Amino acid sequence: MRTRLLFLALVISIAITAQTGGYPFRIKIVNSVTGAPIPGANIAIDGASNERVSGRTDAGGLFSGRFPSIGKQMLTATRRGYLMTGGGAMGKLIDIQAGAAENNLTIEMLPLGVIAGRVLDQYGDPVREVIVRDLKNWKVAGQGEYYEGSGAATTDDRGEFRLADVEPGKVYVAAEYNDDQIRRVTQSRLRWPEIGGFVLFPDTTDIGHAEPVEVHPGATTRVNDMHLHIQRAVTVSGHVKPLSGSHAFVNLHRAGVRLGLNIFAVQGGHVSGDGSFNRTVLPGRYILSASDQNTGKLSREVTIEVHDKDVSNIEIVMDLTYEINGRIVIDGPGVMDFSKVNLNFLGAPAKLAPDGSFHANAFDRKVQYMLQGIPEGWYVKDVTAGGRHLNGTHFEVTPGNNEILVTLSPRGARVEITLPNTGGVLDAADAVLLPENGPLPDLENAIHATPQQSGKLIAHSVPPGIYRVFALDATNWVLLFDLKTLMEKYAKSAPLIDVSEGEQKSIVVPLTKIQPE
Amino acid sequence: MKFTPVIVLFSAFSALLAPQEPSIPEATAALYGHVTNAQTHEPIRRAFVKIYTSKQEWDELSDSEGVFKFPPLKRAEYNLAVHRDGFTERYYKIELSDFDNPKELPLELFPQGVITGKVVDGFGLPLRDAEITALPTQKSAQRNAISARTNDLGEYRVAGLDPAVYQIRATYREGREHEFDSTPITRASAFYGGVTKPAELPVKSGSTISGIDFILNPVRPVAVRGTLHTETGQPAGRITLWIEGPAPGREGSHDAQAEDGKFEITEISPGSYRISADTYDDDPTPMFGAISIEVGGEDLSGVDLVLRPAPKIEGQIQVRGGDISSLAETNIMFSPADGTIAIKSAKPDASGAFQVGLHPAEYAITIFPLPHDLAIEKITLDETPVLNRRFKVDSAAKPKSLVIVFAPKNQP
Numbered sequence: 001m002r003t004r005l006l007f008l009a010l011v012i013s014i015a016i017t018a019q020t021g022g023y024p025f026r027i028k029i030v031n032s033v034t035g036a037p038i039p040g041a042n043i044a045i046d047g048a049s050n051e052r053v054s055g056r057t058d059a060g061g062l063f064s065g066r067f068p069s070i071g072k073q074m075l076t077a078t079r080r081g082y083l084m085t086g087g088g089a090m091g092k093l094i095d096i097q098a099g100a101a102e103n104n105l106t107i108e109m110l111p112l113g114v115i116a117g118r119v120l121d122q123y124g125d126p127v128r129e130v131i132v133r134d135l136k137n138w139k140v141a142g143q144g145e146y147y148e149g150s151g152a153a154t155t156d157d158r159g160e161f162r163l164a165d166v167e168p169g170k171v172y173v174a175a176e177y178n179d180d181q182i183r184r185v186t187q188s189r190l191r192w193p194e195i196g197g198f199v200l201f202p203d204t205t206d207i208g209h210a211e212p213v214e215v216h217p218g219a220t221t222r223v224n225d226m227h228l229h230i231q232r233a234v235t236v237s238g239h240v241k242p243l244s245g246s247h248a249f250v251n252l253h254r255a256g257v258r259l260g261l262n263i264f265a266v267q268g269g270h271v272s273g274d275g276s277f278n279r280t281v282l283p284g285r286y287i288l289s290a291s292d293q294n295t296g297k298l299s300r301e302v303t304i305e306v307h308d309k310d311v312s313n314i315e316i317v318m319d320l321t322y323e324i325n326g327r328i329v330i331d332g333p334g335v336m337d338f339s340k341v342n343l344n345f346l347g348a349p350a351k352l353a354p355d356g357s358f359h360a361n362a363f364d365r366k367v368q369y370m371l372q373g374i375p376e377g378w379y380v381k382d383v384t385a386g387g388r389h390l391n392g393t394h395f396e397v398t399p400g401n402n403e404i405l406v407t408l409s410p411r412g413a414r415v416e417i418t419l420p421n422t423g424g425v426l427d428a429a430d431a432v433l434l435p436e437n438g439p440l441p442d443l444e445n446a447i448h449a450t451p452q453q454s455g456k457l458i459a460h461s462v463p464p465g466i467y468r469v470f471a472l473d474a475t476n477w478v479l480l481f482d483l484k485t486l487m488e489k490y491a492k493s494a495p496l497i498d499v500s501e502g503e504q505k506s507i508v509v510p511l512t513k514i515q516p517e
Numbered sequence: 518m519k520f521t522p523v524i525v526l527f528s529a530f531s532a533l534l535a536p537q538e539p540s541i542p543e544a545t546a547a548l549y550g551h552v553t554n555a556q557t558h559e560p561i562r563r564a565f566v567k568i569y570t571s572k573q574e575w576d577e578l579s580d581s582e583g584v585f586k587f588p589p590l591k592r593a594e595y596n597l598a599v600h601r602d603g604f605t606e607r608y609y610k611i612e613l614s615d616f617d618n619p620k621e622l623p624l625e626l627f628p629q630g631v632i633t634g635k636v637v638d639g640f641g642l643p644l645r646d647a648e649i650t651a652l653p654t655q656k657s658a659q660r661n662a663i664s665a666r667t668n669d670l671g672e673y674r675v676a677g678l679d680p681a682v683y684q685i686r687a688t689y690r691e692g693r694e695h696e697f698d699s700t701p702i703t704r705a706s707a708f709y710g711g712v713t714k715p716a717e718l719p720v721k722s723g724s725t726i727s728g729i730d731f732i733l734n735p736v737r738p739v740a741v742r743g744t745l746h747t748e749t750g751q752p753a754g755r756i757t758l759w760i761e762g763p764a765p766g767r768e769g770s771h772d773a774q775a776e777d778g779k780f781e782i783t784e785i786s787p788g789s790y791r792i793s794a795d796t797y798d799d800d801p802t803p804m805f806g807a808i809s810i811e812v813g814g815e816d817l818s819g820v821d822l823v824l825r826p827a828p829k830i831e832g833q834i835q836v837r838g839g840d841i842s843s844l845a846e847t848n849i850m851f852s853p854a855d856g857t858i859a860i861k862s863a864k865p866d867a868s869g870a871f872q873v874g875l876h877p878a879e880y881a882i883t884i885f886p887l888p889h890d891l892a893i894e895k896i897t898l899d900e901t902p903v904l905n906r907r908f909k910v911d912s913a914a915k916p917k918s919l920v921i922v923f924a925p926k927n928q929p
Contacts, residue, residue: 039640042692042700054701059640078700080645080691081669114669123562123581128602128676153668157603157631157676164645164669182602185663186677189606190598192565193576230563232578 022053022066023096025103029061029077032085032108033218037061041079041109045094048072070098074474075107081165082109090475111218115163118225119155119175119199126159127228129181134163134171135200135260140484146258147172147207162220170212173201175226178233178263194233196264196282203227205284207257233264234306237278238314239271240290240299246270248292248318250277255285255303283307290316296348296361297321322362322397324348326404329356331381334410342372343406362402368394370444371406379412379463392439411502412461417449418508419457419471430477431457431509432486433467436496440483464501468494470512479514490514548611549586550622552579552599556723560584561626564601568611592616599624605679605722630678630720634729636671636687643671644689644733651675651683654717678720685709685718687731703735704786712788736814740783743820745775745794745806752778753794753804753824759859761791772859780822787812793858794822796874803827803874807858827874829916834869836891837924841869843888844923854879854907877912884921894924 025045029038043063044054048071057063067073076091077084085108086092096103119130131154135147149171153163163173178196200210201223215221240248253266264282271277271290283306291298297318304311324345330336336356343350343358346368350360370393371380383390384405385397417431431449434440441447447467449459457471468491472479479486493513499505552564560583568575568587577585595611604626615622636647647667653660660681667673675685685708692702709729710716718726741760745753756775760782773782775794782792794806804824810817832849834841844865851861851873863873882896882903896903897920910917 040638040642042703044701056703076700078692078698121563125562154666156665156674158674162668162670179602182677185661186606188600190567190569190600192567192600195563195565195578 022068023070023098023103024064024066024101025096025105026062026064027057027075027077028104028106029057029063029079030106030108031082031218032110034111038079038082038109041077041082044076045096046074046076046091064102067096067103070096072096075105077107077109079109081112083112083167084108085110087475090478093473093475110168112164113166113168113215113217114220115166115171115173115213115215115223116220117161117173117201117223118159119161119177120159120225120227121197122227122229124227126155126157127177127230128155128157128159129179130155130159130161130175130177130228131262132161132163132173132175133260134166135174136171144258146260147174148260149174159225166215168215168217170214172207172210172212173223173226174259174261175199175201175228176261176263176265177228177230180263194280195230196233197228197230198261198263198265198282199226199228200259201226207259231283231308233280233282234308235278235280235310235312236286236288236304236306236314237276237310237312238316239275240277240316240318241275242297242318243275244292244295246273247294248275248290250279250288250290250316252279252281252286252288255287281306288314288316290318291363292318293363296323296363298363320399322365322367322399323401324350324360324362324367324397324404325358325401326406327355327357328352328406328408331407331409332411334378334408336374336378336408340373342370344370344372346370362397365396365398366394367397369404369406374408374461375410376460377412377414378408378410379461380406381409381463382407393441393445394439409463409501412463413499413501413503413505415449415459415462415469415497415499416504416506417457417459417469417471418506419455420508420510430480431459431469431471432480432483433459433462433469433497434483434487434494436466436468440487443480443483446480446483462499464499464503466496466498468496469507469509470494471509472514473511476512476514486512545589545592546616546619547587547589548615548619548622549584550624551583552585552601552624552626553583554604555625555627561601561604564599564604564624564626566624567598567600568595569598570595597622597624599626601626603677604628627680628723629676630680630722631725632675632678632683632685632718632720632729633725633727634673634685634731636667636673636689636731636733639732639734643667643669644735645669645671646691647671647673647687647689647731647733649673649675649729649731650686650688651678651718651720652686654682654684680720680722682717682719684715685729686715687733689733689735691735701737702784703737705733705735706786706788707731707733736787738784738786739812739814739816740781741785741790741792741810741812741820742779742781742816742818743822745778745780745822745824747804747824753796754778755797756780756794756804756824757797757859758782759793759795760785761793761858762788785812785817787814792820792822793876794824795827795859795861795876796824798862798873800874803829803872805874805876807876826914828877828910828912828914830863830873830875830910830919831916832863832865832871832873832919832921834865834871835920835922836869837894837922839891839923839925841865843891844869846886847884847888849873849921850883850885851875851880852883854881875910877910879907879909882906882908882921890926891923892926894922896921 029041038061039059041057046052047069051068053065053067072093074091075094119127121127131152133149133152135149139145151165153161155161176198248271251268267279286304288302289299298320299316299318338352338356345360345362348360348362350358352358385395433447447459449457451457490512552561564579566577566585579585597609597611599607636644638644648664650662650664652662660679663677665673665675688706690704692700708715758773791809796804805827806822806824808822849863858876863871865871898908899917
């Protein structure tokens with residue numbers, strides 16, 4: 001009897017759906033701090049079969065309609081000044097159900113913060129068209145420490161700025177200026193010298209002395225006036241030796257920790273045909289270097305102090321080579337066709353001989369190897385540089401010859417992952433195996449288990465070791481771009497597995513629970 | 518020194534000026550002075566003052582008192598210019614007499630104007646990142662358009678406006694800001710005072726015009742679909758389309774293509790548009806058509822565009838006393854005077870002959886690249902001289918004969 005009633009309910013539901021063209025839903029968007037409805041938010045619901053319903057919330061923060069299919073769908077809500085909460089980085093999975101009078105959902109959005117202030121010059125006069133950014137500290141393997149931001153604002157004629165959409169927390173504030181934009185708009189008939197400056201809150205150019213600003217949700221944090229010391233830009237010029245046409249590339253960047261500044265801070269470009277170069281910078285300390293990909297030669301880094309006068313006649317000598325010579329060997333009975341293997345040292349491709357020996361010229365002392373095209377089931381068992389075992393893919397080379405030995409093994413493990421209660425393709429986007437010990441790989445070198453037709457996820461060529469297994473759905477897969485956060489914040493919810501060489505392992509892994517931010 | 522502002526047409530020589538040279542000509546006087554606000558008489562700090570000739574230039578920045586001082590300069594006539602953000606650039610002449618009894622040069626700058634306002638959406642909520650552009654009207658055509666963006670409060674300040682008459686346009690776009698952004702695109706645009714007759718705001722030196730507010734209702738861009746056929750009902754083949762946005766900003770104008778008598782033009786915001794259609798330049802029987810449409814908030818289908826034979830121009834290039842081989846790479850461009858239809862081009866064959874089909878309209882002729890040793894001597898249309906390179910095309914079916922005659926440039 002119960003089965004018959006359920007069947008009847010299903011028939012009625014399908015009939016209603018057929019008459020009205022979809023399954024009704026009603027979404028309310030509210031401010032997660034005040035609970036107030038948010039009008040004008042953009043809503044998009046995407047289904048697994050490319051169905052899409054989109055629109056904007058009304059004055060009461062409501063968006064209603066009908067979705068063509070039932071099941072799990074991805075909902076994204078966006079509005080300037082807010083960030084959707086309660087979902088993953090890419091959106092929130094919602095379950096559109098049949099038979100419901102209406103699928104009622106309430107989605108919260110976090111109001112972002114605003115940093116407001118004023119930028120003055122050394123005389124206390126307001127400066128227009130200053131770019132103000134928020135900066136956060138990042139530490140990434142192979143890239144070191146740097147400060148980068150997500151937003152920018154420009155000052156008006158009163159020097160006032162409002163940097164909006166800042167996520168709550170502590171950020172540094174940078175203001176940088178050159179008059180290029182103003183000169184471009186005014187289209188002066190004459191060519192004027194460039195001027196510019198930059199300052200970190202509060203009134204320092206040294207990130208070590210900068211103070212972070214606390215940003216609160218939905219609030220405006222007013223900071224004290226920032227003072228730019230606007231100076232004339234000067235030129236740094238010289239020439240590169242030996243002369244090799246215009247192939248040589250000269251790189252100039254501010255000394256010290258890398259800041260997410262765009263103007264004057266980092267400049268690169270090829271030399272002129274006569275080997276000369278010319279860059280415009282603000283006074284400060286800079287690092288200059290040159291490299292030539294054709295010859296594989298590069299220079300030592302030259303540190304220059306730039307004051308208020310042009311610096312000329314700098315000679316950069318490209319007399320270094322970071323030669324990499326090595327060999328790929330196979331551990332065990334396998335045979336490898338090296339013509340299908342690509343070995344690359346951060347942009348410097350290696351020439352591989354049929355016997356696995358190779359040669360490359362690195363363009364920097366900091367190198368990362370990338371190995372592609374090895375057969376399924378094989379893995380990199382060991383890499384030594386100058387006889388020392390590498391832990392990860394990054395290493396440093398010294399001028400002259402550098403011996404590298406890569407050992408491959410055909411006995412990589414196979415890990416098959418089953419996700420319990422899968423509800424559709426939106427569930428399982430990717431699984432990643434991260435080593436429990438040792439350095440984290442980058443995205444490209446991490447071990448991924450990709451979805452199969454069967455609904456399972458399979459990772460091939462897994463080196464022996466102990467791993468945390470993270471299963472990410474469509475709402476969270478963007479976290480693959482931030483493996484460090486994944487490991488630091490969610491390791492406890494990822495099962496630990498011990499993989500032996502050549503093992504065929506099957507495991508059940510729940511979707512990694514990502515806390516809404 | 519002349520204190521009257523110098524209004525001269527500076528040629529491109531300024532771009533060729535040599536960089537500031539450390540070697541200074543024979544010194545006879547060190548020119549100095551101060552820069553002040555012409556209205557408040559307060560000193561202007563951080564103003565650039567440039568003294569220049571056609572070959573050399575010297576730049577100095579005014580200090581905390583608005584004072585500047587140049588190194589000693591040779592007694593000669595110079596140009597002088599003053600430049601500071603927030604003020605209208607100004608030019609002076611330095612005469613020989615200024616060296617006879619050197620005294621402080623008083624330079625005055627006039628502050629630029631500002632237009633301020635607020636942009637909200639249909640809910641009355643502030644719209645952030647709307648772009649507000651002050652467009653100089655035709656009577657102020659020598660000025661530049663200047664833009665600003667609204668902040669999170671929807672407020673904007675368009676600064677740096679030289680005295681002129683401006684129309685104010687607001688545009689807004691939201692959605693799909695990066696590859697993974699699935700937010701639908703919505704757009705809105707408006708002119709202050711209305712798109713049909715935008716208000717004209719006279720901006721004076723140092724003035725602030727406030728309260729130039731907008732209400733924008735961003736909507737999803739729509740598609741316009743329709744058919745193309747000849748007067749006899751034959752479907753058209755390959756056709757280029759140009760959709761012209763609402764005047765005067767012509768926001769959203771872009772091109773499109775049509776095949777087999779059907780077209781679809783996407784990314785259109787609500788407003789009044791004109792669609793013009795043309796056969797490709799290499800079509801031996803050129804056709805044209807045009808239609809005005811009103812686009813609302815939904816896709817517009819069933820637009821019927823009729824193509825008619827285009828007035829044909831049969832052209833000929835001639836070189837007096839020479840051969841035309843040096844004109845092998847030359848293009849002849851026909852730009853409609855009102856800008857509402859697409860630019861057409863033609864390329865002469867080896868004999869200098871060319872053909873092009875045009876809409877009935879007024880056109881300007883541009884020829885490029887021009888060989889360095891040739892100049893245009895005359896242009897005639899049906900043997901009538903074409904003055905200022907502009908001519909009108911009527912809808913008459915008979916082809917018109919356009920002759921462009923080049924002659925060697927006079928050698929110095």
